[in-house]
Amino acid sequence: MKEQDEHRINFEGSEERKNPFLVPDGYFETFSDRLMSRIGEEQKASKTRKLVQYLKPALSMAASFLLIMLLVSTPVKKFFNTSKGHLTVPSSEQADSTTATNVPIEMVTYLSDGQFMSAVSELNAMEKDTLSNINLGDYIEANYSDLELVAYN
C-alpha cells in the first residue's frame, strides 16, 4: 500500500475529482438564518421544559395534597352526615315525603333507620299507656266467661 494509490484510478476525463453534487439555489446563503431560527425555537422549547421541570416538584406536592384532602374530607363529611341523620329523626310523614322526592339511597337508608326508631318509641309509649290506663277487671270481664274463670281458680 502506497500513498500513490490515489493516482492508480485512471479516468479518461481529468475532472473526476470535481464535486458532482449540487445544492438548491441560495442554500448556503440562507443556511445560517434557518439554523439560527431553529436554535431560537429550540431554546424557547427548552426554557418551557426547564420551567415545567422546575415547577414539577411543587405541582406534584400540590396535587398530592389535594388528593389527600379529597380522600380525607369525603369520609369525614359522610361521617358527620350520618351522625346528623340519627340525631334529628324525622317524623313518619317527613320520612315518606323525603323518600318520595328521590333523595340519594344513602339518605333514604338513614331516614328509614330514624323512622324505625321513632316507631319503636311510639310503640313503647302505647304499651305504657295500655298497662296504666285500661282497667284490668273490665278487660277480663269482656274477654273471659264465668266458667273459664272458675276453671282457672
Next chain:
Amino acid sequence: MDLNEKELLAELRDKKTQERAFRLLVEQYQQRLYWHIRKIVINHDDADDILQNVFIKVWKNLDGFREDSSLFTWLFRIATNESLSFLQKQKRQSIFSSNEITEHLSETLESDPYFDGDAIQKKLQLAVVQLPEKQRLVFNMKYFDEMKYEEISDVLQTSVGALKASFHFAVKKIEEFLHEQPDGD
C-alpha cells in the same frame, strides 16, 4: 489551533458576542461540513438535516469543547458521527439491511436531482457507495477532500497505518468495480 480560531473560541464563550461568533463559525465551516456529510448520505435533504443537527450540537456543547484538538477536527468528528449514526438508525429501523443501504444509496445517486456529474463521475460515485463504511469515509476524505492522513486520523481517531490500509483496499475495490462495468451505467 491558530490565532483566529482562538479568538473565535473566546468570542463563542462570551455571552455578549456568542451569537455573532457562532454565525461566523457556521459561515466558515458550513460548506466543508455539508459536502463531507453529503458524500456519506448522498441525499441533499438528509445532508441538510444532519448539518443542522451538527451545528445545534456544537451550539449546545460550546462549553464542553476541549482545546486539545482544532475546532475543524472537532466539527468534522461530530459531522462524521452524526452521518454514521443516521445510516445506523436507518438500518436499526429496519428500513434497510446492510446490503440494502448500499442499494438505497446507489438508487438515490441515480435519481438525485442535485447530481450534476458526467457518466464517469457517476460511475466513480457508484463505485464509492459500494465500499464498506470506514473505507468509504477514508476514501472520500483522502481523495475528494484531499485531507492529510494526520488530519483524517484526528477526526476518525484511527492510526495513520490503518487509514493507509483502508485507503489501499478502497482503491483496489473501486478499480475492480470500474473494470467490471467498463461501459458505465
